Amino acid sequence: MQYSVCEGWxxxxxxxxxxxxxxxxxxxxxxxxxxxxxxxxxxxxxxxxEEEDGYGISTFQxxxxxxxxxxxxxxxxxxxxxxxxxxxx
Numbered sequence: 001m002q003y004s005v006c007e008g009w010x011x012x013x014x015x016x017x018x019x020x021x022x023x024x025x026x027x028x029x030x031x032x033x034x035x036x037x038x039x040x041x042x043x044x045x046x047x048x049x050e051e052e053d054g055y056g057i058s059t060f061q062x063x064x065x066x067x068x069x070x071x072x073x074x075x076x077x078x079x080x081x082x083x084x085x086x087x088x089x
Contacts, residue, residue, distance in 0.1 A: 026071070026082075029062045033073070034080045041078065 013021045013036065023029040037057070043049035057080065062071040069085040 026062065026064065030080055030082070033060060033062070037075065037078075037080060 013032065015021055021029070021032060023032065037055070040049065040054055044051050044054055057073050057075045060073055062073065062082070063069070064071070064085075068087055070087075071082045071085045074081050074083045
């Protein structure tokens with residue numbers, strides 16, 4: 001997790017080398033995040049994780065470094081969806 005006084009907490013998914021995940025397409029990033037949320041929900045349902053230990057979608061963003069857009073996300077019926085993108089200048 002990375003903390004910024006003006007933006008709050010920002011979650012990052014890291015690979016086995018402790019580097020943030022990077023994807024070639026926005027759809028790939030959404031798919032990976034969906035898998036993570038599905039796994040966490042399964043852990044809650046099977047009792048491996050307490051419900052209050054789940055993760056809120058509002059703490060995640062997808063950032064496109066090439067065109068400097070930050071996508072805010074929402075969970076709709078358990079599915080990760082993009083709600084809007086803002087320019088990161």
